[in-house]
Amino acid sequence: xxxxGFFRHERWLALAGFASPGYAAMTPAPGAxxxxxxxxxxxxxxxxRVEATERIMALxxxxxxxxxxxxxxxxxxxxxxxxFAVAMLARLQSPMAREGLRxxxxxxxxxxxxxxxxxxxxxxxxxxxxxxxxxxxxxRFADATYATCVERLPSAxxxxxxLGLSSLAxxxxxxxxxxxxxxxxxxxxxxxxxxGQAVVLQALPxxxxxxxxxxxxRLAVIRALLVLQRTHACVPPWVLNRALADSHxxxxxxxxxxxxxQDDIHRVELTRGALSDCVSLAALCRERLAHHGPEFxxxxxxxxxxxxxxxxxxxxxxxPRDAVRWLTVKMAEVGAGSV
Numbered sequence: 001x002x003x004x005g006f007f008r009h010e011r012w013l014a015l016a017g018f019a020s021p022g023y024a025a026m027t028p029a030p031g032a033x034x035x036x037x038x039x040x041x042x043x044x045x046x047x048x049r050v051e052a053t054e055r056i057m058a059l060x061x062x063x064x065x066x067x068x069x070x071x072x073x074x075x076x077x078x079x080x081x082x083x084f085a086v087a088m089l090a091r092l093q094s095p096m097a098r099e100g101l102r103x104x105x106x107x108x109x110x111x112x113x114x115x116x117x118x119x120x121x122x123x124x125x126x127x128x129x130x131x132x133x134x135x136x137x138x139x140r141f142a143d144a145t146y147a148t149c150v151e152r153l154p155s156a157x158x159x160x161x162x163l164g165l166s167s168l169a170x171x172x173x174x175x176x177x178x179x180x181x182x183x184x185x186x187x188x189x190x191x192x193x194x195x196g197q198a199v200v201l202q203a204l205p206x207x208x209x210x211x212x213x214x215x216x217x218r219l220a221v222i223r224a225l226l227v228l229q230r231t232h233a234c235v236p237p238w239v240l241n242r243a244l245a246d247s248h249x250x251x252x253x254x255x256x257x258x259x260x261x262q263d264d265i266h267r268v269e270l271t272r273g274a275l276s277d278c279v280s281l282a283a284l285c286r287e288r289l290a291h292h293g294p295e296f297x298x299x300x301x302x303x304x305x306x307x308x309x310x311x312x313x314x315x316x317x318x319x320p321r322d323a324v325r326w327l328t329v330k331m332a333e334v335g336a337g338s339v
Contacts (some may be wrong), residue, residue, distance in 0.1 A: 003338070017247055023141065025283065034067060035059070035063075037067070038055065038059070038068065039059070039063055039066035039067060040066070041071065042055045043057050043070060043081045043084055044081070044083055045082060049084065049299065050113070053086070053088070054231050055086075055087045056281055057091065060092070060155050061092060061094055061096070061097075061311065063088065063092065064089065064092055064094065064096050064097050064098075064100060066086045066299060067089050067097075067100060067163055068089070068096075068099075068100040068103065070085050071085050071089075071100060071104050072103065072105065073101065074108070075107075075110070075113050075117045075121040075124070075147055076117065076121065077117055078120065079120035079121070079123050079124050082120075082124045083124055083127060084242065086101065086124060086127055086128055086131070086306070087127070089101055090131040095137075098135060098137060099130055100126050102132065102139070102143065103264075104125065104128045105125055105128045105129060105132065105143060105146070105147060105151070106146070108300065109150065109151060110125055110250050111150065112152075116236065116313045120294060121161045125147070125151055126154060126155050126156075127155075128154045129143065129144070129147040129151075129153050129155050129156045129159075130155040132144075133155070133156070133159045133163065133309070138244075140163075141163065143162070144156055144159055144164065144165060145168065148160055148165075148167065148168055148171065148284070152175075152178075152181060154180065154181060154184045155184075157175060157181050157184040158184035158187055158188060159184050159187060159188070160188040160191075160192075161173060161187060161190065161191020161192050161196070162188075162191055162324075166192055166195045166196075167187065168188075169192055169195060169196055169199035169202070170199055172188050172189050172192075172199075173185075173186040173197070173199055173200055173220070173224065174220075175188065176215040176219070176220040176223040176224055176227075177217060177220045178216075179216075179219075182219070182220075182223055184225050184289040186226070187228050189203060190227055193231070196231070197228060197231055197233040198226070199230070199237070199318045200224045200227055200228060200233075201233075201235070201239065202336060203222070203240055204224060204242075205274065206220060207220050207221045208242055208243075208246075211246070211248070214245070215313050216286070217307060217314060218248060218250075218251065218279070218312065219312060221243070221246075221251055221254075222250055222251060222254045222278055222281055225239075225243060225254035225257070226257075226280055226281065227252075227254060227259060228258075229254070229257045229284070235258055239255075240255045240258055241310055243255030244256070244269075245298075247271065247273045248310065248312075248314065248324065249273065249276075249310065250273060250276045250278050250281055250312060251308065252269045252272075252273075253273020253274075253276065253281060253285055254273065254281055255269075256273065256285075257270070257273075257284055257285065257288060264295075264299070267289075267292065267295065267296065267298075267299040268299045268302055268303070270285045270288055270289055270299075271289065271299040271300055271302075271303050271327075272303055272309060273285035274286045274307075274314075274326070275303070275309050275326075276318060276321040277311045277312055286326070289330065292334070293334055294334045296330065296331070296334050297331050299332060300327045301328065302332050303319075303327065304319070304324070309323075
């Protein structure tokens with residue numbers, strides 16, 4: 001039933017004396033304009049949110065219906081008013097306030113809105129699901145799934161692991177290709193433990209095949225290997241062999257993280273990974289190299305002599321100054337002197 005049909009149906013029930021509680025809550029009562037105006041004035045009071053919050057909280061549950069009516073007006077280019085109304089509903093713990101939050105979540109998808117409204121509504125819906133997943137109610141898992149798979153909201157993606165929604169693990173692996181969602185997806189995959197590891201390993205063959213053609217699949221391979229590394233997964237030899245044979249040094253560096261032998265070849269790969277524009281990979285490689293002694297110098301000299309590394313797109317650039325500085329400091333630390 002459409003929203004218009006729903007309200008016509010509820011209005012017919014009201015006239016017949018059978019109005020539902022939801023319709024009654026959303027229909028202004030006689031004498032309500034003053035309350036409506038007070039809530040609207042609080043929402044519009046951008047200069048003093050403390051005072052506005054106090055006024056809304058003083059109204060208590062009487063503020064719920066006006067707040068819901070305000071939010072039903074739909075998305076806005078500037079989201080401050082909607083974000084404030086959502087925050088106020090979230091502080092009112094009644095079921096009606098929760099349903100108001102759910103209304104916003106399930107209203108028109110942000111991706112279907114005019115371009116000028118999308119980013120603002122994306123923020124609003126993300127805040128809504130962040131509040132909803134902290135509550136214990138019947139539809140919580142369904143809402144989290146919708147917010148993850150349909151609306152693709154970072155707060156929902158990050159909650160998949162803590163909520164134990166293991167059925168969404170394949171979607172999380174696919175989100176490793178998404179620069180906005182990849183951190184939240186990786187954190188949830190790690191939170192799913194052995195199940196997350198198994199799904200990542202199952203997806204890797206396809207990701208490897210796509211990595212030579214699509215940069216986001218290349219990034220997904222690196223991120224997937226980092227998930228396995230951070231969760232201390234038992235990785236089959238074929239995965240590491242395939243990764244070490246890859247043409248891109250960032251993928252080889254991610255595979256070298258699994259080697260504890262301090263092999264010379266792997267040390268070079270780790271050193272190159274430490275200079276990668278993939279920030280999370282570089283951080284882990286530098287952390288691993290912190291435990292290497294003077295033998296690090298040979299790998300560093302080889303990289304400095306080459307003085308060029310490909311970015312994640314495969315375009316070769318000279319080493320940036322901060323990379324040269326890091327290599328020089330590291331060599332000095334292990335007693336090799338400056339370069």
